[in-house]
Amino acid sequence: MIDRQALSDFVEQKLKDTGCFLTDVKVTPDNQITVEIDSMNAVDIDECVSLTRAIEAEFDRDKEDYGLEVGSAGLTSPLRVPRQYEKHIGHDVEVLTNDGRKIHGMLKEADAEGFTVATERKVKPEGAKRPVTETVEERFGYGDVKHTKYDLKF
Numbered sequence: 001m002i003d004r005q006a007l008s009d010f011v012e013q014k015l016k017d018t019g020c021f022l023t024d025v026k027v028t029p030d031n032q033i034t035v036e037i038d039s040m041n042a043v044d045i046d047e048c049v050s051l052t053r054a055i056e057a058e059f060d061r062d063k064e065d066y067g068l069e070v071g072s073a074g075l076t077s078p079l080r081v082p083r084q085y086e087k088h089i090g091h092d093v094e095v096l097t098n099d100g101r102k103i104h105g106m107l108k109e110a111d112a113e114g115f116t117v118a119t120e121r122k123v124k125p126e127g128a129k130r131p132v133t134e135t136v137e138e139r140f141g142y143g144d145v146k147h148t149k150y151d152l153k154f
Helices: 004-015 045-058 082-087
Strands: 020-027 032-039 067-072 092-097 102-110 114-123 132-141 145-150
Touching: 004 020, 004 032, 004 045, 032 045, 032 082, 045 067, 082 102, 102 132
Parallel strands: 032 067
Antiparallel strands: 020 032, 092 102, 092 145, 102 114, 114 132
């Protein structure tokens, strides 16, 4: 079986000066490999083809047979690495927490430890006739959430 860590290290080295970054590597027991990359701008097909060729040159199929798929992180893919969170600052996201809460809001900031989401909530101030909308910011560690996805609205 292909060593996932060796493959991840190789891909990160190959992407070092390209503007792209690694978001996920999956290796199944039957050696089906999926490599997912992203960029602060966009990932084009030429970058995926170039990376595919580099992987095939480094990991010889004659020694160990494998299937390989290299692609970009799509809009419906969950955010996996801090750089993806940084890319989506200012966009609407959906956060599913480990305790089952689903939060919709705008991604305000992200750093190495976690991220902040601003949500709007209706609150009825004491003595008021109508509720008012206020913005509430909530901070999450990356380990505190099951997933965070780009919140598509049509």
